[in-house]
Amino acid sequence: MSEGGTRGLELRGVTVRHGSVPALSRVSATFPAGEISCVLGENGSGKSTLVALLSGLRRHDEGELLVDGTAVRFRSPRAARAAGIATVWEDLAVAPLLSVWRNFFLGAEPTRGVWPLRRLDLDSARATTARAMARVGVPGLDPDQPASRLQAGERQSLAVARALHFGASALVVDEPTAAVTVARQTLFGQAILAARAQGLTVVVVTNNPRYAHLIGDRFLLLAGGQVAGNLTREDVDADGLTALMAGGDQLGVLTDALTELHPELGER
Incomplete structure (x- = not known):
């Protein structure tokens, strides 16, 4: 760990471009170890690009990606795995x-x-x-x-169990965009909570704000490739998070108010 670094994953002013179009634009966020960070946003918000960046499928054009305080630039998924980042994909195959x-x-x-x-x-x-x-x-x-x-939830749990066994320090979960059963979410939720209990950094990309609030410690909201909100469970309840996901001016107002009260949010 570098001096002044923190355990977990961190983005500092990260920009990722598809051609000349930024899929992520100057995104700063912290994903601490031992916490579940949920990433939410509509289609096209930059969630998939964030997963690709953390898993080594894409490289950032600007800014820094840090693992346990050390800046990294993955050239492949193998490099991300070697750094301790395991990814559970939406279309996980066995x-x-x-x-x-x-x-x-x-x-x-x-x-x-x-x-x-x-x-x-x-x-x-x-x-x-x-x-x-x-x-x-x-x-x-x-x-x-x-x-x-194996049921779908069991297949994902198998991926989490494997990551824990082989010493991963961070888990990135690409949740399905289609509706899933409560039983599947419950089963996979147990696996995610087990990873958090083992001290892993857990990043869950999901479209379900109520599920996110149930399992998550903090919430990164993306819109148009930019950070639209950086909140914790203390900042917002499940109804509030659901309303924010619906869009409108509420998100901008809340983000401005929280940043004024907590300037450190704007620095993440």
């Missing part, structure tokens, strides 16, 4: 014919013995997968069952 534990390890299977007698440690792989899934709120899962039998 290898359906492979077992759950095979999907969990994805080429990093535990072994025992020494070369040339080294072999796969099946018992350890199965037990580790079952413990990791229970840790994120999916107890009693059969690790030998094919991944095709």
Whole structure:
């Protein structure tokens, strides 16, 4: 960690352009470790670009992206993963014919013995997968069952469990834009809360303000690629956050008022 840095992710005046058009324009925000930060906004607000930036799919044109206080510039998703950032995508895919534990390890299977007698440690792989899934709120899962039998929420929970097991320090979640069931949101919400309890930086991109207020500690509202609001649970209730998502002058008025009372919000 650099001097004066904080644990977590931070954007300082970040601009990302698609050609000559800024998808993000001078965005500053802090995503602290051990908290859930929800990013909200309409389609075209810059949410997808923010996810792409944090996951290493896009590079910023201006400003700074900091991980634990150190400025970084990812050249690939592998570089982002190496820095401890795991991304759970909206269209998360699994290898359906492979077992759950095979999907969990994805080429990093535990072994025992020494070369040339080294072999796969099946018992350890199965037990580790079952413990990791229970840790994120999916107890009693059969690790030998094919991944095709997992529900959507369980597949996302599997991605979170894997990130925790392999030492991720930050989790970026690209929530589905389509309506999802309460059961799925409940299941995946447990996994996200487990990640926060383990001290991870959690960034959740969602279109559901009530769900965001239920699980989130702070809320970054984007509009037209710019920060339209930077709030905490103490600043706004669920009804207020829902109203702000509807647009209008309320968001600008609230943002100005809060920035006047708390100048540090304008510096993030």
